[in-house]
Amino acid sequence: MAKSGKSSASRIAVWVILLLLVAGLAGFGAGGLGGNISSIGSVGETPITVAEYQRGLQQEIDFEARRRGQPVSMQTALQEGLDLRVRERLAATTALTEEARVMGLSVGDAEVLSQLQQVPAFQGPSGTFDRDTYEFALERSSLRPADFEDDLRSTAARQLLQQSVTGGLTLNDAYAETLYGFLGQRRSFRWAELSEELLAGPNATPTDAQLQTFYDENGTQFETPEIRKISYAWLTPDMLVDGITPNEDELVALYEERSGELNQPERRIVERLGFADVEAATAAKAAIDAGETSFDDLVTDRGLTLEDVDQGEVSRDDLDTPIADAVFALTEPGITDPVETSLGPALYRVNAVLEAHETPFEDVRDELVAEAAADQARRAVLDKLGEVEDLLAGGATLEELGKDTELEFGQIDYSAAATDGIAGYDNFREEAERLNEGDFPEARELSDGGIFAARLDEIVPPELPPLANIRDDVAAAWDAAETKRRLSELGETLKAQLDAGTAMEALGLSGRTETDRGRTDFIEDVSPALLITAFDLEKASETALIPTADGALIVELLDISPADMDAEEAQNFLAQLSQQGSAGLAADVFELYGQAVQARHGLTLDQVAVNAVNASIR
Template sequence: MAKSGKSSASRIAVWGILLLLVAGLAGFGSSGLSGNISSIGSVGETPITVQEYQRGLQQEIDFESRRRGTPVSMQTALLEGLDVRVRGRLAATTALTEEARLMGLSVGDAEVLSQLQQVPAFQGPDGAFNRETYEFALERNDVRPTEFEDDLRKTAARQLLQQSVTGGLTLNESYAETLYGFIGERRSFRWAVLDAALLATPNDAPTDAELKAFYEENGTQFETLEVRKISYAWLTPDMLVDEITPNEDELRALYDERSDEFNQPERRIVERLGFADSEAASAAKAAIDAGETSFDDLVTERGLTLEDVDQGEVARNDLDGPIADAVFAMTEPGISAPVETSLGPALYRVNAVLEAQEITFDEVRDDLVAEAAEDQARRAVLDKLTDVEDLLAGGATLEELGTDTDLEFGQIDFSETNQEGIAGYDNFREEAARLNEGDFPEARELSDGGIFAARLDEIVPPALPALADIRDDVVAAWNAAETKRRLTALGDDLKAQLDQGTAMEALGLDGRTETDRGRTEFIEDTPVALLITAFELEKASDTALIPTDDGAILVELLDISAADLAADDAQDFLTQLSQQGSAGLAADVFELYGQAVQARHGLSLDQVAVNAVNASIR
């Protein structure tokens, strides 16, 4: 059993490596830089190629762009050290390749072919490895098979090296059992909220002396926020849009530009599953009709995913004649009879039928007017940006911009809580926080296409208002603090009685019981501290008082149930946890080994080549 699991994990790792290699080729071939630069450095005698660095850096930039939801420029990448991160990663893998080379580790052609046959992207319609498909996939990315297979050999060699270093590394069983024993423990407890309703009398009114002392001790609680008095001039598309009336030719051109959106033929959302021959396709369709299997099952049996067979949204003209006839003969979702295609017989599944859509110019004219006006307004505003920059550089004041241009002049008392008007724009808020007194205004853009320039006139620091001006606020805060103090004192008394064996109900508390709660569960309308505290108590009958914002919670532990290590769920968890822990241990050991290898072989970098690659990426 253990051998099978290890083999499966190894096969999955190989697939992952292959898929990363294939994905990494997208958009990167051997061209892109002029001259004879082929590497950016080396570890020992193994080079770090230009293609590896260029591909790795672009992938890192693309990843960061997706993660942040906004494009990351090359300038930003360099400022944030993304290039350094990529070079470090490449240096580590190249060091291992160099070590494998010196050790004579390699794989033969048979193993390379075996691994290539496992990549879905290299398979033909029948699900088998197809040499033409493989070469075409590489050709589209300007990569030669020899280059790709060389990368594959190096990756496989590194994997052999890793297996030789970390193979057999496993954690002691007690590791997983201890963790599960902690995670799987269950507890039962009873708890009650201590609030103002439990107090026999309301708070006494504070004396002037008490109020003054509270005011002085908690002054920061009542301080006003820092206020930055800012003058600004701004112009947004909304300020101009009402003055713009697009002409009929512009509207017609916009309609024609978006014609594919407004006028669409009848469409189908389809998936395609190919077969080696007509007999196999017919047998599959018969099995589906008989309820013996399903389209999804057939896809899975082939080692594919639904993404692999997805054809997307298609119109009749997107498909060849016989295929179009079969697909568009279906007026509701279903699976077609076998269809002969240029790639062999296939079954088509129609997932949705989309009716033809025709929207006339008159039907969308009002929307087009609004869209065109907004677009022209944005362009009109941005066209003024250079003029505003020139005026500011020439010494014009913000007040003069408000008088002599389309920009509007305004002033604002800006604080961190102000979200009104121009303060609702993040661009302005960032600029407002950055400004210093004496700075010259600079033209900036707003997120909606507007522009602005701002000047800091004065900073009003936080201040503590006079007690007489905020007396009601101070009284309210004093009352809240006094209520919490009294409830804490009451809680200490009730806890002492609970420790002596008195039941919560006998103490006049409305207790609530939680049975077999796990430490990662969520109890509605309670602070997180309740569950944490319940699991910190050492034995049944132990109690604790938990402070809250407006009172306290009294909790009593009733029972501790140890994790059931013999349960099926526990065994599955222990197996997974042990595997993950062993994998983590192996990764740590291999990382230390890699650092030692790199230090032994040494890293040399050609900064000229690095700069050339960096300059080639936009």
């Protein structure tokens, strides 16, 4: 059984690798950069090809853009070392390919074909491997079957190498059991908050000497922040939008541009399952109607997923006439009779019926006016960018920009706490922190399409105001510190009494009991230090005092319950941790092996080729 599980996992891994290869190679054909540059370096005799590096770098940039939710420029990628990360990864992979070559590790044509036959993307209407479908999929990615199969053969060889190095590496059971024994432990405890009401009376009024001492010892908390006095000139779309009135032709054009959103025909959300012949499709429909099977079961039996058969949201015009007639004949969710298509007979399942809707021009006219005006304002601002750059380069001051152009001049005492006006833009804040005295202003863009230029006039360092100017603030801080000190002293007294066996209620404390709490539980309206401290205590009846921002907490441990190692949750955790730990151990061992292989074969890089690839990506 274990062998079967590993085999299944390996097949899944192969499918994933194949699909990633097809998707990742899209758009990067054999053309590369042109000329004679074919590789950016090599490990031993195995080259790191231009296509591999170009593809890997583009994928890394695209991944970072999706993760951040905004485009990542090539300049940013280079500054942050994304290109270096890709080269290191490719060097490690190429080193393993070179090692497999030296060792003579490879897989035969039969194994390559077997793996290709398992990829759903390469299967035809009958659900089996189809050579035409396979070649068409590669052609769309500008790939030749021979090149793709060589990549597959190299990947398979690296897998063989990895399995030979890491096979049989498993995590010791004691590790997982010890970890769950720690994480799964439960504790019951009683705690109370020491508040100001427990004190015998209010704090005494501080003397001048006490305030002076407190001021001297805690002066940094009363310092003013660093102030960066900045002059700026800026222009945003909002400053222009009220003066813009789009004409009717522009509104009509925008309405037509958004017609697909505002006016939609009747649509259906459908799935398509193809069959080898009409007899098979008819038999499948009959079995569904008889309740002997379902559309989902037929998809699963074919080795497909619902994503594989999903056709999405379609209108009548999106479909060939016979298909459209069958699909749109259904006025509610259901399954069509077999339909002949260009790819053979198929069943279509309609999952939702979306009614047509039309939005008259007049109903959205105000919205179109606002959108068109905002768009024109953004374009008008960006059109000013080049003019502003030229004026600044010619020696114009920010004050002159505010007088001679549509930009508005302003000044701000900027600090980290400033958020009003232009300080609310992250772009400005970054520039404000970067500026040095004497820097010439440069035109920059704002996140809403605005532009600005800024100049640092002066830095006012943090300073401690005289005590006389902030006496009330110092007195309030002294009073809070004194309250905390007195509560801490009271807490030590109460803790000693608890340790002697006195109950919390007898000490005038409003105790609260927590039963069977875990390490990761959340106790509302109390510092996380309470739970952490409760799990630091070693035996029942032990107590602890926990300082807080306003005073203190006192806790008494009632009971320790060991983790239930036989519980289903524990067994699932142990199995998962053992699997993850074994995978991590294998990954660490294989990484060390890869580093040794790379050092043995040697890595060479052609920096000219690297620079050429970097320059080709925009």
